[in-house]
Amino acid sequence: MSTHDYTLAELCITAAAEAWRGDGEVLATGIGLVPRLAAGLAKLTFNPALMITDAEAHLVAEPVPVGPRNGYEPIIEAWMPYSRTFDLLWSGRRHAMVGPVQIDRFGQSNISAIGDYVRPKAALLGVRGFPGNSISHINSFFVPNHSTRAFVPGEVDMVAGAGYNPQRFPGGRLPAGFEIRLIVTDLAVLDFGGPQHQIRVRSLHPGISFEQVQDNTGFSLVLPASIPVTPAPGADALRLIRERLDPHGQRASVFKGNPPGQRAA
Amino acid sequence: MLDKRMTVAEIIGTLRDGMTIGIGGWAARRKPMALVREIVRSPLKDLTVVAYGGPDIGMLCAAGKVRQLIFGFVTLDMLPLDMHYRTARQAGAFECRELDEGLVLLGLRAAAMRVPFLPTRVGFGTDVLKYNPWVRTVRSPYDDGEELVAMPALRLDAALLHVTEADALGNCVILSPDPFFDEHLARAADRTYLSCERLVPTAQVCGRERARYNPFERNLVAGVAEVPFGAHPTAGVPGYGFDLDHLNAYNAAAGEGWAAYRAKYIDLPDHASYLAAVGGAERIAAIPAPVF
Missing domain, CATH: 3.40.1080.10 (Glutaconate Coenzyme A-transferase)
Incomplete structure (x- = not known):
């Protein structure tokens, strides 16, 4: 593959890395392969101050390549066990990118249960740290299957992560500093830049139309006057993704058939 | 012994x-x-x-x-x-x-401290409080008067x-x-x-080396x-x-x-x-x- 060709996964990693631009010295937590590679890419390129983990119990000075390490020894710069992670995250000095199963128009997110709460059709992980994360620090989302099943009409079945829905907060006010920054999907990059934090299409992936995105979303999206195309990964980014961050090519399994980033319109 | x-x-x-x-x-x-x-x-x-x-x-x-x-x-x-x-x-x-995992931690800490609850904002904005009505809220006694979640001791x-x-x-x-x-x-x-x-x-x-x-x-x-x-x-x-x-x-x-x-x-x-x-x-x- 030449550096001018890139896959959809590589496009999403590059787009997702942008979430941490300008964040400075925060803990960048990427849950799942694409967010993890994206956090690593952000650290290796435009935000070297980011703190990242080995996905176990340490902060590392440089991203640990995913998969078999073949002798690579992580450079451990600090200890970050789970209980300490809560002390850090309650301080707000973190920006996590996570993968909710459902997201609604407020940015409320669900990883707990699908269907009726008492007798769910599908019990998932449980709310995990979503409630605390959502009100304590910046969050972003990665959604590999942009569809009306993921972007649901109404509200998510169980609100595990809070969204821009003031009615759910005491006094009808969002907590200070509340922010959901980016939603990166297989079709587009979304943000909350519409009126009253409505979800807006920030960029469309190459070959994808606004209508395609809207048709696969269970609520109305804000259509800006013009929508840019999601920038292609640069040669440096591609080299870092392929050689440093994911040398075994695990990203090929993110999307069925590992499609190219440039899709036919 | x-x-x-x-x-x-x-x-x-x-x-x-x-x-x-x-x-x-x-x-x-x-x-x-x-x-x-x-x-x-x-x-x-x-x-x-x-x-x-x-x-x-x-x-x-x-x-x-x-x-x-x-x-x-x-x-x-x-x-x-x-x-x-x-x-x-x-x-x-x-x-x-x-x-929330952090609420579980706070509940354990409250129990360890032998206090009835610890205050937090975690849970607001979500369905966690709706489905756990046993978790109540409390108002700060200080000038801020903020309403907080009172995570009970576990x-x-x-x-x-x-x-x-x-x-x-x-x-x-x-x-x-x-x-x-x-x-x-x-x-x-x-x-x-x-x-x-x-x-x-x-x-x-x-021993000294492993005490931590x-x-x-x-x-x-x-x-x-x-x-x-x-x-x-x-x-x-x-x-x-x-x-x-x-x-x-x-x-x-x-x-x-x-x-x-x-x-x-x-x-x-x-x-x-x-x-x-x-x-x-x-x-x-x-x-x-x-x-x-």
Whole structure:
């Protein structure tokens, strides 16, 4: 593959890395392969101050390549066990990118249960740290299957992560500093830049139309006057993704058939 | 001279129906599985279980031991969903008290501090408070007057933990990369029981170099059982990783397969029989530590 060709996964990693631009010295937590590679890419390129983990119990000075390490020894710069992670995250000095199963128009997110709460059709992980994360620090989302099943009409079945829905907060006010920054999907990059934090299409992936995105979303999206195309990964980014961050090519399994980033319109 | 050595059966024999039990470890890592299997074999029932959940929760659900579950998640790490938990949760088989992981931590800390609650904002904006009406709010008595979540103390009748090494007095070290929330469970509990990979003389447990791996004081500990590979099929790093083959077989046994799984791996006369059933100590010792 030449550096001018890139896959959809590589496009999403590059787009997702942008979430941490300008964040400075925060803990960048990427849950799942694409967010993890994206956090690593952000650290290796435009935000070297980011703190990242080995996905176990340490902060590392440089991203640990995913998969078999073949002798690579992580450079451990600090200890970050789970209980300490809560002390850090309650301080707000973190920006996590996570993968909710459902997201609604407020940015409320669900990883707990699908269907009726008492007798769910599908019990998932449980709310995990979503409630605390959502009100304590910046969050972003990665959604590999942009569809009306993921972007649901109404509200998510169980609100595990809070969204821009003031009615759910005491006094009808969002907590200070509340922010959901980016939603990166297989079709587009979304943000909350519409009126009253409505979800807006920030960029469309190459070959994808606004209508395609809207048709696969269970609520109305804000259509800006013009929508840019999601920038292609640069040669440096591609080299870092392929050689440093994911040398075994695990990203090929993110999307069925590992499609190219440039899709036919 | 204090001597807190007990057998696994003696430890579980001190528990009573309806108790609130905290289980240490996290997901598929350093779970006190030998103690959990003993609960499955016992006549205990109607337990309230507090955990950062893994196959401990799935097994106890499959065995019908759980009346109420206080938790933030249940997962098998590399296998995202525990199918035994999932089956029970979808059937409404237990009272579900699903909380943010940090709220569980605050509840344990409140219990440890012997205060009725700790204030936080965690839970606002979500359905956690809607589905847990037992968690109330409180208004700050200071000028800010802010409304806060009052996470109630999660007092435990007992905590069950698996540690790396311990002595007969209950001094212990956890040498794995993450001690998880074991310290908080121990401090929230009326009494804490340890299983350990190795029982060692007091002079060898800590020493100056390892003292920082000692998570809590021995006066929290009521009993210690030496159970090598006692965390299997979860990871007991350093020593052995999680047994993915076994976890897959366990997960595949959800529902109708449970009776056969239980007969093969749980209803056994002793731990040696268990180790033989899962392929032997050498096989477990050869499982590398997981790479995340």
